[in-house]
Amino acid sequence: MSSSQGIAISLFSGAGGLDLGAERAGYHVRAAVEYDRDAALTMEKNFSGLASPVIQGDILDIPTREILRAAGLKGRERPELLIGGPPCTPFSKSGFWLEWKREGLDPDASLLQAYTRVLAEAKPRAFVLENVYALTYNNKASRPAFTRLLKELHEAGYEFNYRVLNAADYGVPQARPRLFIVGVRKGGKVPELPEPTHGGLWERRASGNGARPHVTAGEALAGLVTDPEPTEVVRGTWGHLLPGIPPGDNYLYYTAERGHPEPQFTYRSRYWSFLLKLDPNKPSPTIQAQPGPNVGPFHWESRRLRVAEVKRLFTFPDEFELVGTRARVQAQLGNSVPPLLAQKVVEQVAATNRSQ
Incomplete structure (x- = not known):
C-alpha cells in the first residue's frame, strides 16, 4: 500500500473552502463528495483538477472504493490526504435552544461516523477534520459524540492533535471559531496546529497574537466595487x-x-x-x-x-464562482471553511509529512 503523492480526497466538500486551502498548501484535490447539487456544481466550476465529476449523493450510501476510483487511484494506491467537515447541525451553538439537539437525537450526528468509516477504509497518510467548536462542549449532545469520534479515529489507526482555532487569529477578516483535528497513521509524526499570526479582542477577551492586529472588515472590503x-x-x-x-x-x-x-x-x-x-x-x-x-x-x-463582500470576508478569491440562488450562495459560504485558515492548517500537515 502506498500513498499517491499529493492526492487529496474531499468529503462534505460544500463550496470548497477547505479544498482551496489544501490546494494552496500543495495538495491536489482529485475526488470530492457533496450531497447538495448547487455546492457540487460550485466545486466542479472552480476545481479543474478533479479526476472525475463530484460524487453527488448521500455519503452513507457511497462505498469508499467508489471514492478512491473517482480520484483515479488503483489497486493498493491510497490518497495522501483526506479532508472534510461533516455537517454540524447536531452540535451547532445556534441550535442548542432545541431540546432534541441538546439530547443528542439529531440523525445528522451519524455523518461523523461516515467520515471515520472512509478514513479507516481509504487509509490516507494524513487527515484534516473540521467542525463546529461546540462539538467540544460538555453536554448531552456533544460530549458523547466527541468522545466517540476520538475513539473511532484511534481505531482507524491514527494519532492526532485537535484545537479550536479562531479564523481572525490567522488573518481572516471574520471572527469564526472552528474545531480542527489533524492526524497521521500511527507511527508517524503528528502535525501540530498552527500558531496564531494575528490577534485582538474577541468576545471581550484577548485572542491570538497581539503583535499583529486582526484584519478588519474595512480593510478586507477596501477597493471592492460591487x-x-x-x-x-x-x-x-x-x-x-x-x-x-x-x-x-x-x-x-x-x-x-x-x-x-x-x-x-x-x-x-x-x-x-x-x-x-x-x-x-x-x-x-x-x-x-x-x-x-x-x-x-x-x-x-x-x-x-453582497456576495462579493461575503467572499472577501471568508477569503475566497474575487473570481470564485458560486452556483445557485442568492439564498443557496449564502448557505454555501456560511457553511464553508475560510480558505486562508484552511491553508494554514493544511500547511502544517504538509510540512510534517515532508519532514518524515
Whole structure:
C-alpha cells in the first residue's frame, strides 16, 4: 500500500473552502463528495483538477472504493490526504435552544461516523477534520459524540492533535471559531496546529497574537466595487431601525438600559446578532449560512452584505464562482471553511509529512 503523492480526497466538500486551502498548501484535490447539487456544481466550476465529476449523493450510501476510483487511484494506491467537515447541525451553538439537539437525537450526528468509516477504509497518510467548536462542549449532545469520534479515529489507526482555532487569529477578516483535528497513521509524526499570526479582542477577551492586529472588515472590503443586489434592502418589522444603529452595535442600542429615549426592545431579549451591524475597524462577526430576516452582520451602510463582500470576508478569491440562488450562495459560504485558515492548517500537515 502506498500513498499517491499529493492526492487529496474531499468529503462534505460544500463550496470548497477547505479544498482551496489544501490546494494552496500543495495538495491536489482529485475526488470530492457533496450531497447538495448547487455546492457540487460550485466545486466542479472552480476545481479543474478533479479526476472525475463530484460524487453527488448521500455519503452513507457511497462505498469508499467508489471514492478512491473517482480520484483515479488503483489497486493498493491510497490518497495522501483526506479532508472534510461533516455537517454540524447536531452540535451547532445556534441550535442548542432545541431540546432534541441538546439530547443528542439529531440523525445528522451519524455523518461523523461516515467520515471515520472512509478514513479507516481509504487509509490516507494524513487527515484534516473540521467542525463546529461546540462539538467540544460538555453536554448531552456533544460530549458523547466527541468522545466517540476520538475513539473511532484511534481505531482507524491514527494519532492526532485537535484545537479550536479562531479564523481572525490567522488573518481572516471574520471572527469564526472552528474545531480542527489533524492526524497521521500511527507511527508517524503528528502535525501540530498552527500558531496564531494575528490577534485582538474577541468576545471581550484577548485572542491570538497581539503583535499583529486582526484584519478588519474595512480593510478586507477596501477597493471592492460591487453592484447592488435586489435583496439587500432590510425590510420587515424591524428593518427601519437598522440605519439608526452605530457600526458595531446591535438591537441593544434601542433599549432603556442603553439610554435610548424610545426603547424598542428589552435588554437581552434577542440573539446578539439581531440587527447587528459590521464595524469597519474590527473583523466581521461570524457570518451564518441561513440568517433570519433581521440577523446580521449587516453592512455599515445599513444593508445586507453582497456576495462579493461575503467572499472577501471568508477569503475566497474575487473570481470564485458560486452556483445557485442568492439564498443557496449564502448557505454555501456560511457553511464553508475560510480558505486562508484552511491553508494554514493544511500547511502544517504538509510540512510534517515532508519532514518524515
